[in-house]
Amino acid sequence: MKSPRRWTCCFWAFDAKKCLSAFPLTPLNASGIDEAAFVRLVERLVAAGVDSIGALGSTGNYAYLSVAERARVAQLAVQHAGDTPVMVGIGAVRTRDVLTLAEEAQQAGASAVMLAPVSYQRLSPEEVYGLFEDVTRALSVPLCVYDNPGTTHFTFSDELHGEIAHLPNVASIKIPGVPNDPAEAKARVARLRALIPSDVTIGVSGDAFAALGLNAGCEVWYSAIGGTFPKTMLVITRAAQAGDAEEATRLVERLRPLWQLFSETGGSLRVTAAAAELQGLVESPCLPRPLKAVDGEARQRLAALIDELALA
Template structure:
């Protein structure tokens, strides 16, 4: 489950509520493409903007429509008591695993982060992926902290941020982390522009934003890397460089991928919770051209 392509779809919504029909269509699109797992309620899934009731509804829909593909559910929240409730809800919904970042308003200390994972894993019966996402959480994991957490029960994977584009540096990064963690823990890469580098360097999984809307495009890169065809994986990723540049220009992948889903007619506009907005004007026009030129699917 924590290997190959894990596709993270949007949770389409407007100020009236969830767009359940569009969400189901996105899930079914991933099932048709045969991704390796589906990650719901991650950053792309806008978990921080949803009520517990809305999050529970998303889980129910995902599990109902995912078929035989395992569903991984984000359970992050500001307070530990809420994380525990969300973990219970995820288990009750029948997901196969959970994903958790150390979400906070006040910047967390290492012992506080360890305490969070210790408390949550003690209550879990599902495998957990540790989400290392410093761009959002403002918390930077050390390899030593990863090692402590990796020895807790039910920890099965670590989702790391982007690695260097230099293949030697990228491989050394993965090898350093592997030296600190048990052999059964998988390592997954996030940051789509870095995915080919991470997979080629030895990551087991790609936790992918683009995969949630354009799964076939992401699968091409993933399967090339898994087959050991490193140059082809890099070529396929490099042809998407204009898209990676749009991600960087607009503060990350969410606004761009939401706009792409709108342009493809997969979701209605608007599909993001205010105050977030999809691209407009020149940025949207550039994206529309790119989707066609790159033949994203």
């Protein structure tokens, strides 16, 4: 197994400094994974200076790929990330496959892995704890707990997060968006922080909540749109890193038309895919069927927003 790169930020709390972890698409074409396009996306993130790369998250279409395809994506991400740490998603319906994916990610040299409790049958809290217990026992790299009830249909309690966070190698928790009120957001993060070890970071996802989460005490922004527009999202992250909460909030609010488009079209993936297609970063179509990037009037609005907001 290759020696994983040291995770210099985003995971261990004593290193964390408000980091951006950018999640690129895994583009597909008629032949399968569009390896050339994926490599371009990864190298673009490296050039922009993101703090880490999250391969095979929801934006990376992990649930639609075979174990072999995911192993290949992990290899490509690590090979082309240079010194930028790579976290690889390993979620799957069956623990056997999760363990295989974890081993493949470690063999590829991933710096960390990310695990969501994927299911067909609804999982109980005891089953989810058992999943993380089985997987962490087999790991030699840090693990990020992927809390995404919108896709997994499992809702973590803070108490369950606290129990899982004490397992070996658990290093970060990726939570959904925080409350819109800054005081309530800070209280929400504080409640979770009180239950987890000090060396486990809390990361916010849901791009519209980036400033709220970072200003409320989250150490990481796990960003879907950051995989396509890294420079814009880095400016927001660096403002929060500098302690300029007002500026970070202003920059996120400036992008509200984009967040609204996410909401209207069922989430960030279809918009992100269309944005990558519009910029010529990937072929069109780039998503695994039956998924489709936004089209029609929504795609026209997106094209206008990319220009108006200077996203590219």
